[in-house]
Amino acid sequence: MPTKTPNLDLYKVNGETDGNDTFNVDVVLNDNWDKIDAAVGNIKVDIPDASLTEKGIVQLSNVTSGTRENVAVTEKAVSDAALQAKSYTDQQISLVTETGIPKLVSYPLLVTATVDNQKVFEIPLDLFDANTDTLLVAINRAVLDSTQYTVTNTVRNEAGEVTQRAKITLLSGVASTSEVTMVVLKNVPIGPDGSINGAVLAANSVPINRVTGLEEALNNITRWGAL
Known part of the structure; x- marks a missing residue:
């Protein structure tokens, strides 16, 4: 005996009991296709773009220097930004002595x-x-x-x-x-x-050899002190 699906009421043939019945193309196929098409057509996908104030669809981005507020950064973008910041910080640290005084x-x-x-x-x-x-x-x-x-x-x-x-x-x-x-x-x-x-x-x-005259002056002071 044929049955119907619970949601779209589609016609289902029972292979064990209906095998000798006449195959009705409209009932078994066409009517089912029409019901499926109608059901899909009633589905509305109306999700807005995401913003700072509204949830929605959002695009991913690997850019680390952009100013847009309607995209989401990826894990790679966060990692790249952290590496760039660390590189610049390391460069600056390398120019300072342990006492905090800038090196020449x-x-x-x-x-x-x-x-x-x-x-x-x-x-x-x-x-x-x-x-x-x-x-x-x-x-x-x-x-x-x-x-x-x-x-x-x-x-x-x-x-x-x-x-x-x-x-x-x-x-x-x-x-x-x-x-x-x-x-x-x-x-x-x-x-x-x-x-x-x-x-x-x-x-x-x-x-000392980079400061003009300083080495000679220090040598003279040393000689005078020995006199």
């Missing part, structure tokens, strides 16, 4: 003008920070003072990743192939009068 670390850099009258040059150092570092600039070995150029600071995202390196802009352009030499003194801020505060230098961070 210098970075000599050389870039070459690629076009005539070039004024803008990138500082090829991700660690550069115009707020705490001193920058010395020379063009073809002629040293410039700070009034002959301006500095655009390094730009970082929330994770500490560099999105744009610092740049210098010369007041006067230079010829193609001119050599622009830069020296970055890390964590050595320069005063408004152009002086460097020696209090920021860690003990034993400056090799």
Whole structure:
């Protein structure tokens, strides 16, 4: 004897008792298909996009420097952001002594003008920070003072990743192939009068042979003391 399904009332043939009955295509197949189609058509999927105030569908993202508020970060994105932050922190820690006094670390850099009258040059150092570092600039070995150029600071995202390196802009352009030499003194801020505060230098961070005349002066003091 045939039966009906409990939800959609679909016609079911009993293979043990109805095997000799005439196969009715409309009853056994077509009517069932119509019921299924009608039931599926009545299902409405109307889930809104998620927002800060409403639950809903949300897209996943691996971006660690975005500003969108309608996507969800993945486990990979969180891990990448943590690694970037740790890398930047480790770099900064490496520039400080155990007593917390900044080390004197210098970075000599050389870039070459690629076009005539070039004024803008990138500082090829991700660690550069115009707020705490001193920058010395020379063009073809002629040293410039700070009034002959301006500095655009390094730009970082929330994770500490560099999105744009610092740049210098010369007041006067230079010829193609001119050599622009830069020296970055890390964590050595320069005063408004152009002086460097020696209090920021860690003990034993400056090799004696790097300070002009100091070794000779110390030798003279030693000789005088022996007299």
